[in-house]
Amino acid sequence: MTFIIYKVVGSLIAPPGIFFLALLFCTVLAWRKPRKYFLTLLLLFFAFTLYFISTPYGASKVTGPLEDMYSPNLPLEGTKCAILVLSGGSTSDNEGNVVQPGALSIERVFSAVKVAKRIDAPIIFSGGNVYGTDQESEAQIMADCAREMEYSGEIILEEKSRTTKENLLYVSDLLKPSNFESFSDSNFSSSEQPRSLILVTNAFHMRRSILAAEKHIPTIKIFPFPSGRLTEPVYKGFHHLLADGNSLMSSCLGIKEWIGIALYKIR
Template sequence: MIYIIKFLYSTFILPPGIFILVLIFICFKIHKFNSKFLKPLILFTFIFYAFSIPLVTDSIISSLERQYSPPRNPSADVIIMLGGGATLDTPNLDFKGHLSGYSSNRLLTVLQLYKKLNVPIIISGGKVFKSSGTESKIAENILLSIGVPKSNIIIDDRSINTTENAKYTSELLQKYGFKKPILVTSAFHMPRALLQFKKFKVTVTPYPTDYQTDIRKSFGTNDLIPSGDSLSKLSLGIKEYIGIFASKVY
Protein backbone atom coordinates (compact mmCIF):
# COMPACT_ATOMS: atom_id res chain seq x y z
CA MET A 1 0.00 0.00 0.00
CA ILE A 2 2.80 2.39 0.89
CA TYR A 3 4.32 1.94 -2.57
CA ILE A 4 1.01 2.80 -4.26
CA ILE A 5 0.70 5.95 -2.16
CA LYS A 6 4.29 6.90 -2.97
CA PHE A 7 3.66 6.31 -6.69
CA LEU A 8 0.50 8.45 -6.73
CA TYR A 9 2.16 11.19 -4.70
CA SER A 10 5.33 11.41 -6.76
CA THR A 11 3.51 11.09 -10.10
CA PHE A 12 0.46 13.31 -9.68
CA ILE A 13 1.24 15.74 -6.85
CA LEU A 14 4.92 16.59 -7.22
CA PRO A 15 6.09 18.65 -10.20
CA PRO A 16 6.08 18.18 -13.13
CA GLY A 17 3.19 15.69 -12.87
CA ILE A 18 0.86 18.20 -11.21
CA PHE A 19 1.51 20.71 -14.02
CA ILE A 20 0.68 18.12 -16.67
CA LEU A 21 -2.58 17.29 -14.89
CA VAL A 22 -3.48 20.98 -14.77
CA LEU A 23 -2.78 21.34 -18.49
CA ILE A 24 -4.94 18.31 -19.29
CA PHE A 25 -7.73 19.76 -17.13
CA ILE A 26 -7.53 23.07 -19.00
CA CYS A 27 -7.66 21.22 -22.33
CA PHE A 28 -10.90 19.52 -21.29
CA LYS A 29 -12.37 22.81 -20.13
CA ILE A 30 -11.66 24.81 -23.27
CA HIS A 31 -12.74 21.87 -25.46
CA LYS A 32 -16.33 22.75 -24.61
CA PHE A 33 -15.91 26.19 -26.15
CA ASN A 34 -14.25 24.96 -29.35
CA SER A 35 -11.36 27.33 -28.67
CA LYS A 36 -8.69 28.00 -31.28
CA PHE A 37 -6.13 27.52 -28.52
CA LEU A 38 -7.09 23.89 -27.94
CA LYS A 39 -4.80 22.26 -30.52
CA PRO A 40 -1.71 24.35 -29.59
CA LEU A 41 -2.35 23.62 -25.91
CA ILE A 42 -2.70 19.88 -26.54
CA LEU A 43 0.56 19.94 -28.51
CA PHE A 44 2.31 21.89 -25.75
CA THR A 45 1.00 19.46 -23.11
CA PHE A 46 2.26 16.47 -25.10
CA ILE A 47 5.68 18.04 -25.63
CA PHE A 48 5.93 18.98 -21.95
CA TYR A 49 4.99 15.42 -20.98
CA ALA A 50 7.49 13.90 -23.43
CA PHE A 51 10.37 15.99 -22.10
CA SER A 52 9.41 15.12 -18.53
CA ILE A 53 9.80 11.35 -18.80
CA PRO A 54 12.96 9.21 -18.59
CA LEU A 55 12.20 7.50 -21.92
CA VAL A 56 13.06 10.75 -23.71
CA THR A 57 15.48 12.56 -21.40
CA ASP A 58 17.62 9.48 -20.67
CA SER A 59 18.08 9.09 -24.41
CA ILE A 60 19.22 12.70 -24.73
CA ILE A 61 21.76 12.51 -21.91
CA SER A 62 22.88 9.03 -22.96
CA SER A 63 23.72 10.28 -26.44
CA LEU A 64 26.42 12.38 -24.77
CA GLU A 65 27.55 9.80 -22.24
CA ARG A 66 28.11 7.01 -24.77
CA GLN A 67 30.62 8.99 -26.85
CA TYR A 68 33.61 8.06 -24.68
CA SER A 69 34.42 5.10 -22.44
CA PRO A 70 36.96 4.78 -19.62
CA PRO A 71 40.10 2.86 -20.70
CA ARG A 72 40.39 -0.58 -19.13
CA ASN A 73 44.04 -0.12 -18.26
CA PRO A 74 44.57 3.61 -17.78
CA SER A 75 48.04 5.10 -17.66
CA ALA A 76 49.04 8.71 -17.10
CA ASP A 77 51.61 10.97 -15.48
CA VAL A 78 48.93 13.28 -14.06
CA ILE A 79 45.18 13.18 -13.31
CA ILE A 80 43.07 16.21 -14.22
CA MET A 81 39.71 16.76 -12.54
CA LEU A 82 37.28 19.45 -13.68
CA GLY A 83 35.09 21.08 -11.06
CA GLY A 84 31.32 20.97 -11.24
CA GLY A 85 29.98 23.17 -8.46
CA ALA A 86 30.45 23.72 -4.74
CA THR A 87 28.70 25.36 -1.79
CA LEU A 88 30.33 28.28 -0.02
CA ASP A 89 29.83 28.01 3.73
CA THR A 90 28.24 24.65 4.52
CA PRO A 91 30.01 23.01 7.49
CA ASN A 92 32.52 20.26 6.71
CA LEU A 93 34.92 18.49 9.09
CA ASP A 94 37.70 21.06 9.51
CA PHE A 95 36.68 23.54 6.84
CA LYS A 96 33.65 24.98 5.08
CA GLY A 97 32.11 24.06 1.76
CA HIS A 98 31.00 20.90 -0.03
CA LEU A 99 31.33 19.74 -3.61
CA SER A 100 28.20 19.26 -5.70
CA GLY A 101 27.04 15.77 -6.58
CA TYR A 102 28.73 16.03 -9.99
CA SER A 103 32.03 17.12 -8.48
CA SER A 104 31.86 14.56 -5.69
CA ASN A 105 31.47 11.71 -8.17
CA ARG A 106 34.39 13.06 -10.18
CA LEU A 107 36.55 13.30 -7.07
CA LEU A 108 35.73 9.72 -6.10
CA THR A 109 36.93 8.51 -9.50
CA VAL A 110 40.06 10.65 -9.15
CA LEU A 111 40.80 8.94 -5.85
CA GLN A 112 40.40 5.51 -7.43
CA LEU A 113 42.77 6.48 -10.25
CA TYR A 114 45.22 8.02 -7.79
CA LYS A 115 45.35 4.79 -5.81
CA LYS A 116 46.01 2.84 -9.02
CA LEU A 117 48.44 5.21 -10.78
CA ASN A 118 50.07 7.12 -7.89
CA VAL A 119 50.55 10.29 -9.94
CA PRO A 120 49.87 13.97 -9.13
CA ILE A 121 46.37 15.44 -9.32
CA ILE A 122 45.40 18.73 -10.96
CA ILE A 123 42.06 20.11 -9.76
CA SER A 124 40.61 22.81 -12.00
CA GLY A 125 37.76 24.96 -10.75
CA GLY A 126 37.41 28.41 -9.22
CA LYS A 127 34.70 30.47 -7.59
CA VAL A 128 32.03 30.62 -10.27
CA PHE A 129 29.50 32.76 -8.40
CA LYS A 130 29.69 35.05 -5.39
CA SER A 131 27.49 32.62 -3.50
CA SER A 132 29.43 29.47 -4.47
CA GLY A 133 32.61 27.94 -3.08
CA THR A 134 36.01 27.70 -4.74
CA GLU A 135 35.77 24.18 -6.15
CA SER A 136 39.47 23.31 -6.37
CA LYS A 137 40.26 24.42 -2.82
CA ILE A 138 37.36 22.46 -1.35
CA ALA A 139 38.42 19.37 -3.31
CA GLU A 140 42.00 19.90 -2.12
CA ASN A 141 40.83 20.05 1.50
CA ILE A 142 38.98 16.77 1.05
CA LEU A 143 42.01 15.08 -0.52
CA LEU A 144 44.29 16.34 2.26
CA SER A 145 41.85 15.13 4.92
CA ILE A 146 42.04 11.56 3.63
CA GLY A 147 45.80 11.46 3.35
CA VAL A 148 46.76 12.58 -0.14
CA PRO A 149 50.05 14.51 0.23
CA LYS A 150 49.91 18.22 -0.56
CA SER A 151 52.91 17.72 -2.85
CA ASN A 152 50.70 15.58 -5.11
CA ILE A 153 47.93 18.18 -5.43
CA ILE A 154 48.02 21.07 -7.88
CA ILE A 155 45.08 23.46 -8.04
CA ASP A 156 43.76 25.92 -10.58
CA ASP A 157 41.43 28.20 -8.65
CA ARG A 158 40.88 30.74 -11.47
CA SER A 159 38.69 28.80 -13.89
CA ILE A 160 34.99 29.64 -13.99
CA ASN A 161 34.02 27.71 -17.13
CA THR A 162 35.19 24.80 -19.29
CA THR A 163 37.19 27.02 -21.64
CA GLU A 164 39.19 28.37 -18.72
CA ASN A 165 39.54 24.85 -17.30
CA ALA A 166 41.36 23.89 -20.49
CA LYS A 167 43.35 27.12 -20.73
CA TYR A 168 44.73 27.21 -17.19
CA THR A 169 45.24 23.45 -17.03
CA SER A 170 47.30 23.58 -20.24
CA GLU A 171 49.53 26.17 -18.56
CA LEU A 172 50.01 23.90 -15.54
CA LEU A 173 50.84 20.94 -17.78
CA GLN A 174 53.57 22.98 -19.47
CA LYS A 175 54.85 24.38 -16.16
CA TYR A 176 55.29 20.95 -14.55
CA GLY A 177 56.24 19.09 -17.72
CA PHE A 178 53.37 16.59 -17.76
CA LYS A 179 53.02 14.79 -21.07
CA LYS A 180 50.36 12.14 -20.53
CA PRO A 181 47.32 13.56 -18.72
CA ILE A 182 44.11 11.69 -18.02
CA LEU A 183 40.96 13.80 -17.83
CA VAL A 184 38.18 13.09 -15.33
CA THR A 185 34.80 14.78 -15.69
CA SER A 186 31.15 13.80 -15.92
CA ALA A 187 30.36 11.58 -18.90
CA PHE A 188 27.77 14.07 -20.23
CA HIS A 189 30.38 16.85 -20.01
CA MET A 190 33.28 14.97 -21.61
CA PRO A 191 32.50 15.75 -25.32
CA ARG A 192 32.47 19.49 -24.67
CA ALA A 193 35.51 19.34 -22.39
CA LEU A 194 37.59 17.53 -25.01
CA LEU A 195 36.69 20.14 -27.63
CA GLN A 196 38.00 22.85 -25.33
CA PHE A 197 41.24 21.02 -24.52
CA LYS A 198 41.78 20.45 -28.23
CA LYS A 199 41.62 24.23 -28.76
CA PHE A 200 44.65 24.60 -26.51
CA LYS A 201 46.45 21.73 -28.26
CA VAL A 202 46.25 19.46 -25.23
CA THR A 203 45.78 15.74 -25.84
CA VAL A 204 44.21 13.92 -22.91
CA THR A 205 42.96 10.43 -22.21
CA PRO A 206 39.24 10.79 -21.40
CA TYR A 207 38.01 9.04 -18.27
CA PRO A 208 34.27 9.79 -18.03
CA THR A 209 32.45 9.28 -14.75
CA ASP A 210 29.32 10.49 -12.93
CA TYR A 211 26.95 8.75 -15.37
CA GLN A 212 23.35 9.95 -15.19
CA THR A 213 21.82 6.89 -16.85
CA ASP A 214 22.64 3.31 -17.77
CA ILE A 215 24.72 2.53 -20.86
CA ARG A 216 22.44 -0.33 -21.82
CA LYS A 217 19.01 1.07 -21.14
CA SER A 218 16.13 -1.36 -20.64
CA PHE A 219 12.55 -0.14 -20.84
CA GLY A 220 10.37 -0.09 -17.74
CA THR A 221 7.00 1.42 -16.90
CA ASN A 222 8.76 4.09 -14.83
CA ASP A 223 10.21 5.43 -18.09
CA LEU A 224 6.77 6.87 -18.86
CA ILE A 225 6.31 8.61 -15.51
CA PRO A 226 7.08 12.37 -15.37
CA SER A 227 9.77 13.35 -12.89
CA GLY A 228 11.81 16.34 -11.82
CA ASP A 229 14.95 14.30 -12.41
CA SER A 230 14.01 14.00 -16.08
CA LEU A 231 13.70 17.77 -16.39
CA SER A 232 17.13 18.11 -14.79
CA LYS A 233 18.61 15.71 -17.35
CA LEU A 234 16.88 17.63 -20.14
CA SER A 235 18.47 20.84 -18.89
CA LEU A 236 21.90 19.18 -18.72
CA GLY A 237 21.58 17.78 -22.22
CA ILE A 238 20.46 21.06 -23.79
CA LYS A 239 23.24 22.96 -21.99
CA GLU A 240 25.89 20.56 -23.25
CA TYR A 241 24.68 20.53 -26.85
CA ILE A 242 24.56 24.33 -26.89
CA GLY A 243 28.07 24.35 -25.42
CA ILE A 244 29.32 21.89 -28.02
CA PHE A 245 27.86 24.02 -30.81
CA ALA A 246 29.43 27.15 -29.36
CA SER A 247 32.79 25.36 -29.00
CA LYS A 248 32.76 24.43 -32.68
CA VAL A 249 31.74 27.90 -33.84
CA TYR A 250 34.07 29.99 -31.68
Protein backbone atom coordinates in the same frame (compact mmCIF):
# COMPACT_ATOMS: atom_id res chain seq x y z
CA MET B 1 -1.60 -2.84 -8.44
CA THR B 2 -2.08 -0.51 -5.46
CA PHE B 3 1.64 0.24 -5.49
CA ILE B 4 1.54 1.16 -9.20
CA ILE B 5 -1.44 3.49 -8.68
CA TYR B 6 0.35 5.05 -5.71
CA LYS B 7 3.45 5.74 -7.82
CA VAL B 8 1.49 7.10 -10.81
CA VAL B 9 -0.62 9.43 -8.67
CA GLY B 10 2.45 10.53 -6.73
CA SER B 11 4.29 11.43 -9.93
CA LEU B 12 1.35 13.53 -11.16
CA ILE B 13 0.48 15.55 -8.05
CA ALA B 14 4.03 16.83 -7.47
CA PRO B 15 6.24 18.81 -9.85
CA PRO B 16 6.94 18.28 -12.67
CA GLY B 17 3.89 16.04 -13.13
CA ILE B 18 1.51 18.71 -11.82
CA PHE B 19 2.81 21.11 -14.48
CA PHE B 20 1.92 18.54 -17.13
CA LEU B 21 -1.63 18.35 -15.77
CA ALA B 22 -1.85 22.15 -15.65
CA LEU B 23 -0.84 22.37 -19.31
CA LEU B 24 -3.43 19.74 -20.21
CA PHE B 25 -6.07 21.77 -18.37
CA CYS B 26 -5.05 24.87 -20.33
CA THR B 27 -5.27 22.80 -23.52
CA VAL B 28 -8.88 21.89 -22.70
CA LEU B 29 -9.70 25.56 -22.12
CA ALA B 30 -8.09 26.51 -25.45
CA TRP B 31 -10.17 23.84 -27.23
CA ARG B 32 -13.45 25.26 -25.97
CA LYS B 33 -15.40 27.48 -28.37
CA PRO B 34 -14.21 29.67 -29.89
CA ARG B 35 -11.54 27.03 -30.52
CA LYS B 36 -7.96 28.19 -30.76
CA TYR B 37 -6.38 25.46 -32.89
CA PHE B 38 -2.82 26.76 -32.94
CA LEU B 39 -2.78 27.46 -29.20
CA THR B 40 -4.25 24.02 -28.50
CA LEU B 41 -1.56 22.26 -30.52
CA LEU B 42 1.15 24.41 -28.95
CA LEU B 43 -0.02 23.61 -25.43
CA LEU B 44 -0.24 19.90 -26.25
CA PHE B 45 3.28 19.97 -27.64
CA PHE B 46 4.69 21.67 -24.55
CA ALA B 47 2.72 19.41 -22.20
CA PHE B 48 3.94 16.14 -23.69
CA THR B 49 7.46 17.42 -24.31
CA LEU B 50 7.68 18.44 -20.66
CA TYR B 51 6.36 15.07 -19.55
CA PHE B 52 8.71 13.15 -21.84
CA ILE B 53 11.89 14.90 -20.69
CA SER B 54 10.71 14.53 -17.07
CA THR B 55 10.77 10.73 -17.23
CA PRO B 56 13.83 8.49 -16.82
CA TYR B 57 13.12 7.11 -20.29
CA GLY B 58 13.03 10.59 -21.80
CA ALA B 59 16.21 11.63 -19.99
CA SER B 60 17.95 8.53 -21.37
CA LYS B 61 17.07 9.68 -24.89
CA VAL B 62 18.11 13.30 -24.35
CA THR B 63 21.20 12.95 -22.15
CA GLY B 64 22.00 9.26 -22.54
CA PRO B 65 23.71 9.63 -25.96
CA LEU B 66 26.17 12.08 -24.40
CA GLU B 67 26.96 9.58 -21.66
CA ASP B 68 27.52 6.77 -24.16
CA MET B 69 30.22 8.63 -26.11
CA TYR B 70 33.21 7.77 -23.93
CA SER B 71 34.40 4.91 -21.76
CA PRO B 72 37.10 5.25 -19.08
CA ASN B 73 40.49 5.28 -20.78
CA LEU B 74 44.01 5.50 -19.33
CA PRO B 75 47.42 6.05 -20.96
CA LEU B 76 50.01 3.29 -21.21
CA GLU B 77 51.95 2.52 -18.06
CA GLY B 78 54.95 4.81 -17.69
CA THR B 79 53.47 7.67 -19.71
CA LYS B 80 54.02 11.02 -18.04
CA CYS B 81 50.55 12.28 -17.26
CA ALA B 82 48.41 14.26 -14.87
CA ILE B 83 44.80 13.90 -13.85
CA LEU B 84 42.64 16.94 -14.56
CA VAL B 85 39.40 17.27 -12.59
CA LEU B 86 36.87 19.91 -13.63
CA SER B 87 34.70 21.39 -10.88
CA GLY B 88 30.99 20.66 -10.85
CA GLY B 89 29.59 22.81 -8.06
CA SER B 90 29.62 22.84 -4.27
CA THR B 91 27.23 22.81 -1.33
CA SER B 92 26.85 25.08 1.70
CA ASP B 93 26.10 24.72 5.40
CA ASN B 94 23.22 26.44 7.23
CA GLU B 95 25.17 29.70 7.39
CA GLY B 96 25.77 29.74 3.64
CA ASN B 97 29.44 28.79 3.89
CA VAL B 98 30.65 26.48 1.14
CA VAL B 99 31.86 23.36 2.92
CA GLN B 100 32.14 20.52 0.41
CA PRO B 101 31.85 19.65 -3.28
CA GLY B 102 28.39 19.08 -4.70
CA ALA B 103 27.22 15.63 -5.77
CA LEU B 104 28.65 15.92 -9.29
CA SER B 105 32.01 17.17 -8.01
CA ILE B 106 32.27 14.43 -5.38
CA GLU B 107 31.84 11.79 -8.10
CA ARG B 108 34.67 13.44 -10.04
CA VAL B 109 36.97 13.68 -7.03
CA PHE B 110 36.34 10.05 -6.09
CA SER B 111 37.16 8.84 -9.61
CA ALA B 112 40.30 10.99 -9.76
CA VAL B 113 41.58 9.77 -6.39
CA LYS B 114 40.94 6.16 -7.39
CA VAL B 115 42.95 6.60 -10.61
CA ALA B 116 45.72 8.63 -8.94
CA LYS B 117 46.31 5.95 -6.34
CA ARG B 118 46.55 3.35 -9.09
CA ILE B 119 48.99 5.13 -11.44
CA ASP B 120 50.75 7.56 -9.07
CA ALA B 121 49.96 10.76 -10.99
CA PRO B 122 49.38 14.29 -9.66
CA ILE B 123 45.85 15.67 -9.65
CA ILE B 124 45.01 19.09 -11.05
CA PHE B 125 41.78 20.47 -9.62
CA SER B 126 40.30 23.22 -11.78
CA GLY B 127 37.60 25.60 -10.56
CA GLY B 128 37.47 29.12 -9.20
CA ASN B 129 35.16 31.13 -7.00
CA VAL B 130 32.55 31.17 -9.75
CA TYR B 131 30.29 34.00 -8.57
CA GLY B 132 32.79 35.63 -6.22
CA THR B 133 30.59 35.02 -3.19
CA ASP B 134 32.47 32.18 -1.47
CA GLN B 135 35.54 32.13 0.74
CA GLU B 136 37.29 29.30 -1.13
CA SER B 137 37.63 28.24 -4.73
CA GLU B 138 35.93 25.07 -5.93
CA ALA B 139 39.39 23.69 -6.70
CA GLN B 140 40.44 24.08 -3.06
CA ILE B 141 37.21 22.50 -1.84
CA MET B 142 37.77 19.49 -4.11
CA ALA B 143 41.38 19.24 -2.92
CA ASP B 144 40.20 19.17 0.70
CA CYS B 145 37.75 16.42 -0.23
CA ALA B 146 40.55 14.40 -1.86
CA ARG B 147 42.58 14.63 1.35
CA GLU B 148 39.53 13.41 3.29
CA MET B 149 39.56 10.41 0.94
CA GLU B 150 43.14 9.77 2.15
CA TYR B 151 44.86 10.84 -1.05
CA SER B 152 48.41 11.86 -0.10
CA GLY B 153 49.85 12.55 -3.55
CA GLU B 154 50.53 15.88 -5.21
CA ILE B 155 47.66 18.28 -5.80
CA ILE B 156 47.86 21.28 -8.14
CA LEU B 157 45.17 23.97 -8.05
CA GLU B 158 43.79 26.12 -10.85
CA GLU B 159 41.58 28.62 -9.03
CA LYS B 160 40.56 31.24 -11.61
CA SER B 161 38.18 29.45 -13.96
CA ARG B 162 34.40 29.90 -13.94
CA THR B 163 33.36 27.92 -17.04
CA THR B 164 34.40 24.78 -18.87
CA LYS B 165 36.19 26.89 -21.46
CA GLU B 166 38.12 28.72 -18.74
CA ASN B 167 38.94 25.40 -17.03
CA LEU B 168 40.91 24.27 -20.06
CA LEU B 169 42.20 27.72 -20.99
CA TYR B 170 43.78 28.33 -17.58
CA VAL B 171 45.05 24.77 -17.30
CA SER B 172 46.81 25.23 -20.64
CA ASP B 173 48.67 28.17 -19.08
CA LEU B 174 49.46 26.06 -16.02
CA LEU B 175 51.04 23.38 -18.21
CA LYS B 176 53.42 25.71 -20.03
CA PRO B 177 57.11 24.83 -19.44
CA SER B 178 57.68 28.15 -17.67
CA ASN B 179 55.20 27.08 -15.00
CA PHE B 180 56.54 23.57 -14.41
CA GLU B 181 58.18 24.60 -11.16
CA SER B 182 54.69 24.19 -9.69
CA PHE B 183 55.09 20.45 -10.14
CA SER B 184 57.57 20.11 -7.33
CA ASP B 185 57.33 16.43 -6.51
CA SER B 186 55.33 15.08 -9.44
CA ASN B 187 56.42 12.88 -12.32
CA PHE B 188 57.23 15.98 -14.42
CA SER B 189 60.62 17.57 -14.83
CA SER B 190 61.34 21.22 -15.50
CA SER B 191 62.29 20.47 -19.10
CA GLU B 192 59.41 18.37 -20.32
CA GLN B 193 55.70 18.74 -20.79
CA PRO B 194 53.23 16.05 -19.70
CA ARG B 195 52.40 13.83 -22.64
CA SER B 196 48.82 13.25 -21.62
CA LEU B 197 46.00 14.39 -19.38
CA ILE B 198 43.41 12.11 -17.87
CA LEU B 199 40.29 14.25 -18.01
CA VAL B 200 37.80 13.54 -15.24
CA THR B 201 34.27 14.89 -15.35
CA ASN B 202 30.77 13.43 -15.42
CA ALA B 203 29.82 11.44 -18.51
CA PHE B 204 27.22 13.94 -19.72
CA HIS B 205 29.81 16.75 -19.56
CA MET B 206 32.67 14.87 -21.22
CA ARG B 207 32.03 15.65 -24.90
CA ARG B 208 32.03 19.42 -24.43
CA SER B 209 35.07 19.16 -22.15
CA ILE B 210 36.96 17.16 -24.79
CA LEU B 211 36.14 19.80 -27.42
CA ALA B 212 37.45 22.52 -25.10
CA ALA B 213 40.60 20.51 -24.39
CA GLU B 214 41.28 19.89 -28.07
CA LYS B 215 40.98 23.61 -28.73
CA HIS B 216 43.01 24.96 -25.81
CA ILE B 217 45.51 22.13 -25.17
CA PRO B 218 46.04 20.70 -28.68
CA THR B 219 49.58 19.43 -27.99
CA ILE B 220 48.60 17.08 -25.16
CA LYS B 221 46.76 13.80 -25.65
CA ILE B 222 43.51 13.65 -23.70
CA PHE B 223 42.28 10.45 -22.10
CA PRO B 224 38.61 10.70 -21.05
CA PHE B 225 37.64 9.19 -17.72
CA PRO B 226 33.90 9.79 -17.17
CA SER B 227 33.02 9.58 -13.50
CA GLY B 228 29.37 8.56 -13.55
CA ARG B 229 26.03 8.65 -15.35
CA LEU B 230 22.86 10.61 -14.72
CA THR B 231 20.64 8.30 -16.78
CA GLU B 232 19.89 4.59 -16.90
CA PRO B 233 21.30 2.97 -20.05
CA VAL B 234 18.52 0.35 -20.24
CA TYR B 235 14.74 0.40 -19.74
CA LYS B 236 13.87 -1.30 -16.45
CA GLY B 237 10.11 -1.05 -16.12
CA PHE B 238 7.06 1.18 -15.82
CA HIS B 239 8.73 3.55 -13.36
CA HIS B 240 10.91 4.79 -16.22
CA LEU B 241 7.74 6.32 -17.70
CA LEU B 242 6.84 8.30 -14.56
CA ALA B 243 7.80 11.96 -14.27
CA ASP B 244 10.23 13.05 -11.55
CA GLY B 245 12.37 16.08 -10.82
CA ASN B 246 15.71 14.30 -11.11
CA SER B 247 14.95 13.16 -14.64
CA LEU B 248 13.88 16.66 -15.64
CA MET B 249 17.15 18.00 -14.24
CA SER B 250 19.12 15.34 -16.14
CA SER B 251 17.35 16.26 -19.37
CA CYS B 252 17.96 19.97 -18.81
CA LEU B 253 21.66 19.33 -18.20
CA GLY B 254 21.78 17.29 -21.39
CA ILE B 255 20.03 19.99 -23.43
CA LYS B 256 22.51 22.55 -22.11
CA GLU B 257 25.39 20.30 -23.16
CA TRP B 258 23.99 19.77 -26.66
CA ILE B 259 23.68 23.53 -27.08
CA GLY B 260 27.24 24.02 -25.83
CA ILE B 261 28.54 21.37 -28.22
CA ALA B 262 26.73 23.02 -31.13
CA LEU B 263 28.31 26.36 -30.26
CA TYR B 264 31.77 24.77 -30.25
CA LYS B 265 31.07 23.29 -33.68
CA ILE B 266 30.05 26.59 -35.30
CA ARG B 267 32.75 28.80 -33.75
